[in-house]
Amino acid sequence: MTMFATSETVQIIDDAENLAHMIICSELGEQYRYFYHILKNDREAQQVISEFVKAKDQFEDVQRFGKYHPDYAKIRKEMRDRKLVLDMNENITNFKKVERALQKLLDEVSVIIAHEVSTFIKVPTGNPFFEQSCSSGGGCATGGSCGCKTR
Template sequence: MLATIEIVDLLDKSEQIGQMILESDVMFEYHIAKKTLADDQEAQQLISDFRNIKDQYDEVQRFGRYHPDYNKIMKDIRSTKREMDMNEKVASFKIAERNLQDLLDDVTELFAHSVSHQVKVPRDGALLKEGGCGCGSGSGGCGCQAS
């Protein structure tokens, strides 16, 4: 019975923390930036253009330098991404998104270290990023950059 009461108490407290995050200034700014980005036709066109060129880039990556359009697509994707990233609404959204990720990382780190300082905590959404080793070891013994 005692374990059940402790679990219910933990669930209640975690819901409170979740609600605090949802009501935070960081989350508010994120939602504003997301809505502003969604309502901006120029930014949406830039995002659409980038997605289209990204599809072409993915096709070119299958063949690498041997694809006949390799140089053109590589140049196009860099310029399209730069143009998209330079848009004020896109940049504001990315900043708001990074701030929210930082908040979530900080909360996760507090939870993990309240259990033990030996718990490995990924930062900057590291679990979601491509290019990781994917081993899941967290030890770094496999050559991954876990720390």
Template sequence: MVTTMTNVDVLQQAYDFGEIVTSSEIFHKYIDAKRSLTVNNEAQLLIKEFTVIKEKYEEVQRFGKYHPDFSKVTKDVREMKRKVDTHPVVVDFKKTEDDLHQLLVEVSQIIANAVSSQIKVPTGNPFFDTATSCSGGCGSGGSCGCK
């Protein structure tokens, strides 16, 4: 591939834009929440316990309801996941992670729409993925507006 000044300019602008995102308040909140999660001993212990139970769960899933410990392990993994998901540090981390994800999705959509309205941007939300464009095979005979 031949590198032109246009390609170099686009790459430089992308790096500059990355620096803008990493200097944003949302990004700094995410980094702080991640650091808090990493240093919180209680949260880390819960995560380790959940990982152990999850491995047992995956082993039990191989046999499904026929495994002798199926009910117990399934219950244990749900309870442990609830404990992890409701821990305040984990809740804060997940919220900041979602905020950063939303920022990156919005930025991606703006960039894609600046190039063409036909470019699809995976948002992680099926409603928005299908609302902005049709992926084909909708079965509505074109009534959704796709071509």
């Protein structure tokens, strides 16, 4: 199906851009940019991140062989130690906290928009809280036979 630009589709795109601008200008958007800037300019945090990524890459390489790799336990411990240092860094923690909050907001907005169109639209949020559960096991494409609210 070819979609032609109509005044209605242009208005929808404008409204989407306005919504994005509202999110960017929100307190949460401001916090995200603030903590992002702090994190990017924190040399110590960048070093911690770099060391963790290296340890994680090493672990992924040896994980293919599992406990049979001669350095598996040593590299796994190194990665866990680097992860602990990463989690203890205040600037990294602050950024991750606001990043999760912003992701939650974006997930909520996506679900609201999708379900206003149809409850059958699946939104890949990656968050089980937003997944619709259906006791029939047939998913929400059963036409409401599972007890889901349908439009």
